[in-house]
Amino acid sequence: MAERRERERLRQVDAAMAAHPTLPREAVVKEDLLRGGVAFSAAALELAAAGKRKAYFIFSFDLVPLADMAGREHWSAPEEIWLEGGPWGFRPTVVSVRLNPNSPYRVEVDEGRAVLRLEGEMLCEVKLPPTPAYYTRALANGKRVNEIAPTIEWGYLIYLTVFRICQYFGKSEECQFCDINENYRQQVQAGRPYTGVKSVEEILEALAIIAETGAETRAYTITGGSITSQLKGQREAEFYAQYAAAIEQRFPGRWIGKMVTQALPKEEARRFKNAGIQIYHPNYEVWDAELFRQICPGKARYVGREEWHQRILDAAEIFGPAYVIPNFVGGIEMAQPYGFRTVEEAIASTAAGLRFFMSHGVAPRFTTWCPEPLTPLGQANPQGAPLEYHLRLLETWRDTHAHYGLPTPPGYGDPGAGRAVFSVSSFMDVIAPDAPLPPAPNGPGSAAQAAPATVRN
Numbered sequence: 001m002a003e004r005r006e007r008e009r010l011r012q013v014d015a016a017m018a019a020h021p022t023l024p025r026e027a028v029v030k031e032d033l034l035r036g037g038v039a040f041s042a043a044a045l046e047l048a049a050a051g052k053r054k055a056y057f058i059f060s061f062d063l064v065p066l067a068d069m070a071g072r073e074h075w076s077a078p079e080e081i082w083l084e085g086g087p088w089g090f091r092p093t094v095v096s097v098r099l100n101p102n103s104p105y106r107v108e109v110d111e112g113r114a115v116l117r118l119e120g121e122m123l124c125e126v127k128l129p130p131t132p133a134y135y136t137r138a139l140a141n142g143k144r145v146n147e148i149a150p151t152i153e154w155g156y157l158i159y160l161t162v163f164r165i166c167q168y169f170g171k172s173e174e175c176q177f178c179d180i181n182e183n184y185r186q187q188v189q190a191g192r193p194y195t196g197v198k199s200v201e202e203i204l205e206a207l208a209i210i211a212e213t214g215a216e217t218r219a220y221t222i223t224g225g226s227i228t229s230q231l232k233g234q235r236e237a238e239f240y241a242q243y244a245a246a247i248e249q250r251f252p253g254r255w256i257g258k259m260v261t262q263a264l265p266k267e268e269a270r271r272f273k274n275a276g277i278q279i280y281h282p283n284y285e286v287w288d289a290e291l292f293r294q295i296c297p298g299k300a301r302y303v304g305r306e307e308w309h310q311r312i313l314d315a316a317e318i319f320g321p322a323y324v325i326p327n328f329v330g331g332i333e334m335a336q337p338y339g340f341r342t343v344e345e346a347i348a349s350t351a352a353g354l355r356f357f358m359s360h361g362v363a364p365r366f367t368t369w370c371p372e373p374l375t376p377l378g379q380a381n382p383q384g385a386p387l388e389y390h391l392r393l394l395e396t397w398r399d400t401h402a403h404y405g406l407p408t409p410p411g412y413g414d415p416g417a418g419r420a421v422f423s424v425s426s427f428m429d430v431i432a433p434d435a436p437l438p439p440a441p442n443g444p445g446s447a448a449q450a451a452p453a454t455v456r457n
């Protein structure tokens with residue numbers, strides 16, 4: 001009986017591949033890993049610990065709290081895994097690691113090499129990320145570069161969470177899928193060095209070390225929690241813009257600068273452009289009006305859905321439509337008690353949002369929902385959204401993007417299966433490798449070309 005149950009997941013994945021023949025097989029497994037997490041054997045953790053470990057760069061992105069990780073996985077697990085080969089002949093595919101000791105997917109060690117198994121069946125080989133030279137270095141104040149300026153997407157992106165807390169606080173304000181505040185608490189409790197507010201000086205020092213080592217990083221993201229009042233006497237735009245201004249002054253055009261904040265009024269968003277930011281991510285999280293109100297109560301109350309969307313379109317006038325890339329969280333449309341009950345309805349709603357933005361030349365992107373257990377939606381929906389939803393979303397995003405003839409979103413490296421490095425969803429894996437390139441960004445900061453680049457090692 002147990003045997004039959006175990007085989008069931010493998011059969012489901014196999015059937016999903018057959019039902020979605022236009023999706024890369026690698027993307028099917030990638031989405032399944034992102035929605036449900038992956039386990040590691042003790043030997044695999046030992047191997048991973050010698051490489052680049054999970055830095056908890058903003059959220060936990062795990063399916064169990066740190067306190068419940070009996071194998072202390074959170075200290076040794078890799079930031080990402082690289083899938084390749086195996087019976088399905090996978091092309092290189094980079095997947096963010098979301099820990100779940102109970103997952104049927106396990107990374108194990110076979111004759112000294114890491115492999116991915118599903119219910120005991122070998123799926124493919126696994127490459128673990130090597131430790132970049134800058135990860136072993138420390139700042140003058142003793143903090144490690146991997147805490148201040150960790151890198152993801154196989155080294156492509158430097159992720160600068162400069163404020164690790166969100167001022168939307170508690171159940172009536174926090175986005176119901178987001179564990180930024182809970183994760184901060186659990187990391188501090190677990191004893192991980194975890195700076196609440198990173199100083200501009202720390203960021204510059206860490207970036208100088210990264211630049212000095214000649215690392216192939218191509219972009220940086222500045223982000224953190226929302227600032228609804230002030231932080232250190234500054235409002236949200238002023239606070240986050242100061243980091244971009246300092247980076248661009250010290251390292252002009254060295255990286256593609258990206259900013260993730262709330263959708264801010266036009267003149268405030270312009271501060272980012274003037275500071276040298278090329279790409280703006282005012283994330284709208286979920287399209288449906290009622291779901292936005294229920295799932296993002298703080299954003300709904302402080303800004304409002306229609307105003308949020310208008311600000312996204314206004315930002316396109318400043319940055320250029322291709323350079324405004326709002327994120328949504330793929331899967332929360334189906335989270336109970338608020339969400340749609342059928343994949344059909346959820347996809348119809350998400351598609352309406354894609355058409356709205358893409359018809360204006362703005363291509364949203366998505367991260368695959370990880371039902372984090374310290375969030376209301378994660379607690380109520382430990383299984384997340386069905387795999388079928390995630391696969392339909394990939395097809396819908398790909399087809400809508402192609403329908404409007406939009407370019408490859410800039411700032412993510414090369415598109416296409418076997419080349420994409422974006423690790424928290426497969427949207428880059430399903431774009432045709434020969435899709436048109438984005439136009440050069442306009443205005444200040446345009447000296448730095450958003451040239452696609454592949455980071456491989």
Ligand code: SF4
Pocket residue numbers: 166167168173174175178179180224225226
């Ligand atoms: S605004 Fe929402 S998603 Fe963003 S950090 Fe705050 S709670 Fe999380």
